[in-house]
Amino acid sequence: MLLIHCPCCGVEAEETEFAAGGEAHITRPGPDCSDAEWSTYLFDRKNPRGVHLERWRHAFGCGKWFHMARHTYTLEIYGVYKADELTPPQAILDRIAERTSA
Amino acid sequence: MSNVNKALARAPGYSTAADALGVQLEAMPLRAMITIRGDLADATLVNAVEAVSGCTIPAVRKATFAGENSLLWMSPDELMLFGSYTEADDLVTSLNDKAGGAHMLAVNVSDARAVFRLSGEKARYALGKGAPIDLARGHFGAGDIRRTRIATVATGIVMTAEMPDTFEVFCFRSYGTYLWNWLISACDKDALSDLG
């Protein structure tokens, strides 16, 4: 069971306080988009054995959504960042690069 | 609403706690509870809240106290103001008045929650039977608040004093009976005798 740092209230808490929200940084297209774009938005999700950018909510805690960069197999967490950040901060990207280069 | 008869309000009732508890456990009477949402860095809002409550704005996961009032940090844009039940509507009105045009929400939720108090040297361990958080001395102290769960019920846990260790636990009122029964079970002295 993961130990997760919530970037919104600062606690390290066990996974049972959180709710997973799937892949992060999915763009919601407008109502004029094509069927294919809409389908991609609704249904197409990555399922990597590796680094995954994902959404979580501190459901039993401060209630806030945030982002997490996590390895789906080793369960290493490279960092967490706020829900209104559209891409991972450079420090997290650097950490991912460092940790996955070997 | 000056002709409201506040004597008609009734606090939730619970069964009497058994004698064999290793922690003093009580259900608390009604109190004012005001949910305040807004930008906690906004000076207008901060001034309004501090003026109305008498409490300073708490730091992250802290509670501040002033007389009957206390102010709890609930999330990065949410506070909970505790005070006297009969003054709840006035507190909301004052907050709205003083906050002027700041974008904020102050709403009276004084009737929406149940509050229980645990006190005694084993209180940390009783809560630790269901709350997945570090309540050990030195890691959780007076003025700390944590929103978490007890069993599967969403709760807030505030430590109001240490030595004797005193916690207030609140949850939505509909879960009150369940949580009360759970706390009675967790405070069983035989389940605490070998802890601490």
Next chain:
Amino acid sequence: MTRLAEGGSLIDRTKSVSFKFDGKTYQGFAGDTLASAMLANGVKLVNRSYKYHRPRGVVTSGPEEPNALVNLGSGPTHEPNVRMTQVPLFEGLEATSQNRFPSLSTDVGVLNALASKLYPAGFYYKTFIHPRVAWKHLFEPVIRNIAGLGRAPTEADPDTYEHQYAFCDVLVAGGGIAGLLAARKAGEAGARVMLVEQTERLGGRMLVDDDAEIDGKSAVAWVAEQIIALEAMENVTIRLNTCASAAYDHGYTMLYERRTDDRKGAGPRHRLWRVRTKQIIAATGMIERPIAFYGNDMPGVMLASAVRDYVKLWGVSPGKNTVVYTVGDDGYRTALALNAAGYKVAAVLDVREDPIGLLVEQVRAAGIKVMPATGVGKVVGSKSGVSSIKTVSLMSGQDDTPLGDTIECDCVAMAGGWSPVVHLYSHSGGKVIWDAKLAMYRPDAQFRPTDGSGEGFVYAAGGANGALQTEAVLKSSSEAACGALSTIGMKADATVPGVIAVAEQPMQPIWFTPTEGKAAYGGKHFLDYQNDVTVADIRLAAREGYESVEHAKRYTTLGMATDQGKLSNINGHAILADALGKAMPDVGTTTFRPPYTPISMGSIAGREKGILFKPVRETVMHDWHASQNAEFEPVGDWRRPYRYQQGNEGREASIHREIARVREAVGLLDASTLGKIIVKGPDAGKFLDMMYTNMMSGLKIGKCRYGLMCNDNGFLMDDGVVARLDDETFLCHTTSGGSDRVHAWMEEWLQTEWFDLKVYTANVTEQWAQFAVAGPNARKLLERFDGDIDLSGDALPFMSFADGVLDGLPVRIFRISFSGELSFEVATPASYGLALLEMLISKGGDLGVGPYGTEALHVLRAEKGFIVVGDETDGTVTPHDVGMSWAVSKKKEDFIGKRAMMRSDLTREGRKQLVGLLTTDPKTVLPDGAHAMSADGKRAIGHVTSTYYSPTLKRSIAMALIEGGQSMMGQTVTIGIDAKTDAQAVIASPVFYDEEGARQNV
């Protein structure tokens, strides 16, 4: 009796304890385990094996015990599969053997053993495949009856159990010398330490194998000194009888504490600790290995370490005349212990050609015969135990070797080498490495289990890390403590205590002991006692192509179930490697899965049973409802009154009475469970326009609008009435089960998609008690209050609301209706709810006021054709499908669900549409979910979503989703009632009553 005249450091000879096994009364001492007490009473046969029902005795002295599983207690406290070696003896203990019929000594299942040639590896897979039907009705029931371990209890367990959360920097698992030293170092470094030990004593093997000096003291004195030091440290918690059962991700560790299994003390019987630790030091020691030889499962064949444990700890000798069979020096300790206790050791059989060293010399000096390069070729005896063995020379190297001398004995002590307990290291992905020199898998420090930051969080210490001798154990422990602490930014003292110990010579592993004739095939060379897996089984699996150790394990059941590889793995894997002609590391090892030893079901449940099983939500009127004989039904977590029973009336009579009350007088419904969410801010209208399919921004202050909420698939997910409180503030009602979900849904969009919108929300569901006051007399009733709200139809028209006071109660009154009648929903702060309810009842006696429940509510709304999200919808239904296109804005540029509703599948002809159904026989009430058939009867074209008998209309009514239903008005369809019966129904409007809405709009 085999109790020694003196000795036994754990027992108290002044306290006699009486207990029963299979109905017979025995005596033991306080401090005994059930196993030591049974051995003290000379009882060797304690069980029958799982598959062949072979007679079995105690093999070990600890949690690795494969054979001595018993039923403990009776009736509600009955517990199956308890290892006797872990049961503390207490006065009045009752145990029975399991897996035997009719009795332990006369077991008909032993016939399986006579037919054991018919039960090779994979027998079940191969034999019971055809005919398929026979598996279910013949083979499985018979096999299930014969096989299996104990039987599950049938009554509720009266004991209590609990969970406990704890946090620490370093969790030390195991209280032997490695654990004690690591805990002390971590404690002295200032870390928060938990030291747990599965037995009731600290010191581990040092309490038995005490032939070393540590820091100039006897080992036992050194242990005592560590305990005193640890107990004095405030930052160190020691818990005995507590097993580190599992190490999960990111340092989440499960401990299993057996608090009152000795029936001393009160409170929870077992406690499951849920510990989050930064580092684990696995000082879990080693388990001795059995040796595969012909007949090695006879009662009286035991691990050599267990034999000396019984002698030294419990003052019991399992045998009066013992043969030791050893691969190294360690077995000699057993010979010396027995000799010192005054028992005969017939011989020490040593695999090595030239055993030398101090221990060997001491044994020889005691006059005990040492036989080099000799093994146990065959065990002779009966169900009551070993009577002799035949030796075999190990020089030939052939499986089939002529047997040698006969040696009379009643006990065979096997010292097959030691296997580190790597379970905690492996549970979360730590890898092990084969050490050919020590013939063991030990933790590979290159591949520790890693935590969230990618750091290793388990260090193995001492025996668990492969250290065999005292000096190496302490060195390993010190390194583990230093490593674990440095990982978390702390520093441990690296000094290793000085050790003076007996030098030991290298061991020589043996995986298979030769014997004579057909037996050399290995059919009675047992590897896994618990699962009756033999060398022959593994060899067969190899021949049949099971090259992967994981496949061979499943095919043969080697190391499955509670064993989890404790005793059986290494020998089994070595046999497999040999059969495949591979090296040991090329075969690999199986996965060690938690828990390390079985834990009780009660401990998993904890205190969440009975009334604490699951939280239920109650409104503030719950007790009042109960006082009115309410029958409750679950709605989400809520318990809502389904109906109120009067006198002896039946269920239907209550419901019809309550419906009539609303249609003819005035009824009260506790609607407090409806979700209520405040949405406030300059962008609140804009936000709600996105959340709802209809336009909310244009709603006027003081007015209400019914709104539909869809997901981005275009499917209905919630509905409710929205009221505009002021320019910036809306109050959104949700369904009863939906308040948390809808609030979270709104917050998700605000936080993750439209974080630029200036909107705050608050879930105020529980702030309010709310009643529907519904019926022709509703207004009359409310006008009897002393209030400041004009309740007339002109001042407070349908779909509006007003705030005010009724008889001193602060209220908000909504003119909304879910029954089709004149209806006011009156909300008051929850603390006033009971007062409001009591006033409504007392003021309306002559108006026929009374409560109605959710079933009456459902019939009333169905008569009006109102949908319920979750009844008429199932996650694939759009607003258009349920005939509510009027509630979907065409003007809005976007809202959640808009784009999806343009998809071809959602706009095509022939989608299921909501219609009413009127059965041709008005008395026939269709079953919920019944299917409507196509005209040719070959296809289901829809299903019934709500169906009731309407007492108002005096006929059955139903709603259904039917393909193209809205264009089939007036047509008759066939509805299947059950396999043999159909009903006919006419498709009609789903609004069965007062289609114009005249009754509610007054």
